[in-house]
Amino acid sequence: MAKKGILIVVSGFSGAGKGTIMKQLLQQYPEHYALSISATTRKPRTGETDGVEYFFRTREQFEEMIAKGELIEYAQYVENYYGTPQAYVNDQLAAGKDVILEIEIQGALKVKEKFPQTLLMFVSAPSAEELKNRLVGRGTEDMDTIRARLGRAVEESQGIENYDYIVINDMLEKCVEEIHAIVSSEHSRVSRNINFIQQIREELSGFSKGE
Amino acid sequence: MAKKGILIVVSGFSGAGKGTIMKQLLQQYPEHYALSISATTRKPRTGETDGVEYFFRTREQFEEMIAKGELIEYAQYVENYYGTPQAYVNDQLAAGKDVILEIEIQGALKVKEKFPQTLLMFVSAPSAEELKNRLVGRGTEDMDTIRARLGRAVEESQGIENYDYIVINDMLEKCVEEIHAIVSSEHSRVSRNINFIQQIREELSGFSKGE
Numbered sequence: 001m002a003k004k005g006i007l008i009v010v011s012g013f014s015g016a017g018k019g020t021i022m023k024q025l026l027q028q029y030p031e032h033y034a035l036s037i038s039a040t041t042r043k044p045r046t047g048e049t050d051g052v053e054y055f056f057r058t059r060e061q062f063e064e065m066i067a068k069g070e071l072i073e074y075a076q077y078v079e080n081y082y083g084t085p086q087a088y089v090n091d092q093l094a095a096g097k098d099v100i101l102e103i104e105i106q107g108a109l110k111v112k113e114k115f116p117q118t119l120l121m122f123v124s125a126p127s128a129e130e131l132k133n134r135l136v137g138r139g140t141e142d143m144d145t146i147r148a149r150l151g152r153a154v155e156e157s158q159g160i161e162n163y164d165y166i167v168i169n170d171m172l173e174k175c176v177e178e179i180h181a182i183v184s185s186e187h188s189r190v191s192r193n194i195n196f197i198q199q200i201r202e203e204l205s206g207f208s209k210g211e
Numbered sequence: 212m213a214k215k216g217i218l219i220v221v222s223g224f225s226g227a228g229k230g231t232i233m234k235q236l237l238q239q240y241p242e243h244y245a246l247s248i249s250a251t252t253r254k255p256r257t258g259e260t261d262g263v264e265y266f267f268r269t270r271e272q273f274e275e276m277i278a279k280g281e282l283i284e285y286a287q288y289v290e291n292y293y294g295t296p297q298a299y300v301n302d303q304l305a306a307g308k309d310v311i312l313e314i315e316i317q318g319a320l321k322v323k324e325k326f327p328q329t330l331l332m333f334v335s336a337p338s339a340e341e342l343k344n345r346l347v348g349r350g351t352e353d354m355d356t357i358r359a360r361l362g363r364a365v366e367e368s369q370g371i372e373n374y375d376y377i378v379i380n381d382m383l384e385k386c387v388e389e390i391h392a393i394v395s396s397e398h399s400r401v402s403r404n405i406n407f408i409q410q411i412r413e414e415l416s417g418f419s420k421g422e
Binding site: 122124127128129131132147148150151153154157158160161162163164165166167178181182184185186188189190193194196197199200201203204205206207208209210 | 333335338339340342343359361362364365368369371372373374375376377378392393395396399401404405407408411412414416417418419420421
């Protein structure tokens with residue numbers, strides 16, 4: 001079966017370790033995956049390169065991309081736009097790579113609506129207790145901020161039922177393997193192999209008539 | 212997350228090697244899988260034991276099982292009934308085993324209708340050509356019989372679009388691993404983890420209120 005890439009949206013509770021998992025997944029399977037690169041209007045920080053961490057664009061350029069429908073999804077945080085350019089994603093998918101988008105639940109659901117074949121994956125800690133401990137353990141935030149984050153996690157969790165898979169980040173290695181197995185398995189979904197099925201049916205039909 | 216077993220229906224083209232794959236899968240992962248045992252009214256052959264190859268029942272006993280709704284599905288071939296007793300399947304699922312039913316497409320779709328969480332898997336050869344060659348290669352059937360089998364395969368293939376996964380049996384080892392990865396991944400489906408999601412949501416909600 002021809003392998004066409006799958007668009008994968010990964011979201012997760014803050015503190016679930018999503019970033020580390022994705023980094024590890026890409027390091028372990030560089031030939032399988034590509035990370036989508038976002039466009040943003042925020043200024044590059046020291047060491048950041050256009051086309052690597054982000055596509056850096058002016059506000060005018062970004063709004064032109066919106067107008068031309070060149071973004072899969074976009075959102076505005078504080079003063080800046082962040083969005084996913086479709087061209088880069090399409091190129092990677094056509095090359096047979098599974099493309100990972102790290103975005104929040106609201107954006108994820110918009111992407112799924114536009115591209116129903118998108119795979120939605122949610123990363124969670126093994127328990128709420130563990131998630132709380134990880135946030136507390138960072139030691140960088142006071143209890144009020146942590147409570148606000150936990151409150152935000154509750155809001156986010158309202159959308160999980162619309163996701164396809166939930167993976168638990170207990171052991172990093174195990175979690176990475178689990179995600180890779182899920183994506184590999186998804187390539188065998190009937191809905192992703194309709195062409196193959198139609199072809200084998202036509203050929204069998206020919207043979208059964210003695211062709 | 213608590214692991215509850217998944218009911219898996221496996222169908223496939225004759226000549227696709229389904230039987231060999233299932234045997235290998237059960238040998239490799241005896242702690243993961245159980246094969247459903249069918250009930251039948253046909254007489255045991257030499258070496259067959261009640262409760263191992265089949266549950267051997269009289270016609271009266273079988274019809275009583277039908278009447279009492281004790282069968283997940285059943286069908287009549289030639290003179291005999293064949294069916295899947297629900298009790299055995301339920302016991303294995305409750306014990307956390309993934310239970311494999313080897314049945315045809317029509318039976319498979321009935322099971323899925325009754326139990327929407329059932330996983331439907333279809334086993335195919337890599338191509339129609341290969342499937343034909345495997346049937347010819349057996350050397351036990353004349354061309355007319357093979358054409359009839361291929362015609363039957365075309366009919367069967369009409370239902371594949373209702374299946375969840377299609378796996379290609381090219382290399383036995385690879386195919387067994389693929390099936391095991393698919394089933395393992397299915398345990399991470401959101402729809403199979405609703406209790407976990409609700410629990411973590413409630414706990415997070417408590418924490419965010421300072422409980």
